[in-house]
Amino acid sequence: MKRNSSFSSSFDITHNIHSITSPYYYSWQKYFGKVFIYWLGTESFLYIVDPGFLKIMSSKVLAKKWGKPSVFRKDREPMVGNGLVMAEGTAWVHHRHVIAPTFTPLNLKTMASMMVYSTRKMIKRWDTQINSGNLEIDVENEIVATAGEIIAKASFGMGGENGKLVFNQLRTLQMILFKTNEYVGVPFEKLFNLKKTLEAKKIGEEELLDECKTFFFGGYETTSLSITWTLLLLALHQDWKNQLRDEIKQVIGNVEELDINLLANLKKMKWVMSEALRLYPPSPNVQRQTMEDIQVNNLKVPKGTNIWIDVVAMHHDVTIWGINANKFKLERFMNDVNGKSNNKMGYLPFGFGGRACVGRNLTFMEYKIVLTLLLSKFNFKISPSYHYSPTIMLSLRPNHGLPLIVRPF
Template identity: 50%
Template sequence: MGLSEGYFRSVMVGLVLYLLLRLILSCWILPILVYRKIRKNGFGGPTPRFPLGNVTEMKVDTKIINNVASSSLAISHNIHPIVFPYFARWQKSYGEVFVYWLGKEPFLYIAEPEFLKKMSSRVHGNKWGKPNVFKHDRKPMFGSGLVMVEGDDWVRHRHVINPAFSPPTLKAMASLILEPATKMLERWTTLINSGKLEMDVEKEISSMTGEIIARATFGLRNEKGSEVFEKLRAMQFTLFNSNRYVGVPFSHWICPKKNLEAKKLGKEIDQLLWSIIKDWDGSHHRYLVGYLMEGEKLSAREIVDECNTFFFGAHETTAMALTWTLLLLAIYPC
């Protein structure tokens, strides 16, 4: 009995030591070796503190700038130092190209067009790598959509999607854009005439662009498209509120409830998209789902992921650009 207990304890001690060594190797030794190799190749940047990398610095800078911004009434169009204070500070110290770290994952920051042009001329678009850490953390959002696939899969997805964004196709979608925009402006006019001089412009534009994207993806009268959009927005807030430690080992355990909520929303969105694809009868060729289903070049799973990608990629960028444009027009009316 004593021999068996001793053997069991030895095995357990050995297992614990093995896991501890793997943890140290993964979280400290390997990232340090990668950091030294990057420095040796001429890339500067802030010094990381593993296993958090530069996350602590980023949080401190964001907290400081938020306190300053909340106490100031001044509005400036120079938004970069306010939204990304750490990038603005590092850019002054290390130039327009540098490496920063999220946990044990290095990221290349590029604010120099010529550098990007030079890199693009030497490396084809389908050869650019996609960070595995984002593939995992953003899987409920993008799945295996265009922003996540690589190599030949990227070429295939791009080839299928390109026709949906040709000038003639976009011109044919003008009515899909015009109607929601007109309705929004008429609603604003009514509110102003009734004496309400303040409104949440960002919320209004976000709702309007969401309706446009739902129509452009699934058609004019597909109510399921709007439901998908609402759930995708909920997932977006859930993911970005929980994954603040991207790249940090075991970060998915920090907010398990939020991560489970995002996965649940992901499954509900998939079911809605599956039902839309199943009911598709080929009459909506001019909508995105029609192009994705043409020729059976993409699997049903890939079509679902591309719909998700289109919602996220098209909505946030468009809504923010329009909101910021209106703000600039308000600041500089002449």
């Protein structure tokens, strides 16, 4: 059978994904530049991949003055309701005020034990499979399931079959929404002990449900995909995998008694994460709607304009990152949190401004815990059965999973 042209073997991965995931935007950019209008059905959108333009525009708008395109508010309601992601104006300020205290360092450390427990459960499953003689593991499926278990425990205090049931139903809903409108995207946030926090703040029952759906969906999606794409990159770059393992041994020591406080000292792991988020941002685009007129140089952006910010395009733009924009180069982030890009608005793995992902520090912690435990236990390489086919399905994901050949280290 003839293989789809978007497939490729593990031996010719270039990371130049924009033309694969968004061929229409990729083509339009060549003709119309980095700022132009296009139509999605009956809705017009201002498409932006110019970080300079975006910087000027965002500097003139307070976070509460950014809205969500009405077409996405209606489409996304079954998934996230009208919680923090979709709220606008004073309602957004209220939701943000209620949720932000959840991400204090103390609360994040409290959640760490759940992450360690669920990751070690996954490791035991891998050990059992490897001992049976089956070395090929679809790590994308495993990582997503583990992240879903973690957020189910954190948000609702539930695990086991109940957590899996909610996880599977929301993932099915995600697929349905994608099929109805393949262009829909969403920024993701995360939350610890959401139900208890919101009840304490007297948020209504419907608002509580909306926030629970928002953070359950966002809670596993962003982190699991960040880890999955990182495992692909480390399988391709064995030298950096070995360097991370050496760093873990030097900084953490005995991972059987993992000291969460030491994770912040894993500098190379932070570089790897930053570069993985640049090449493969889980949230591939950001949507906004202007709630007032905005003047950007000679262009007036009227109130009510839908905005589509193509994060993947900016993260792979050679005018922002140089001629090696599609290369895995950790040195970008060694001494620069913005990866030596020529404009900090060109790097948006968690959105931007006041509406940036409220739970990004939780993502950082979960990422480091999972990778630390996996790298200390296993060695891995890409399976011959792997097909490289990144696709946007609300988030940026591997269309055919990520099968790796895994062996004990």
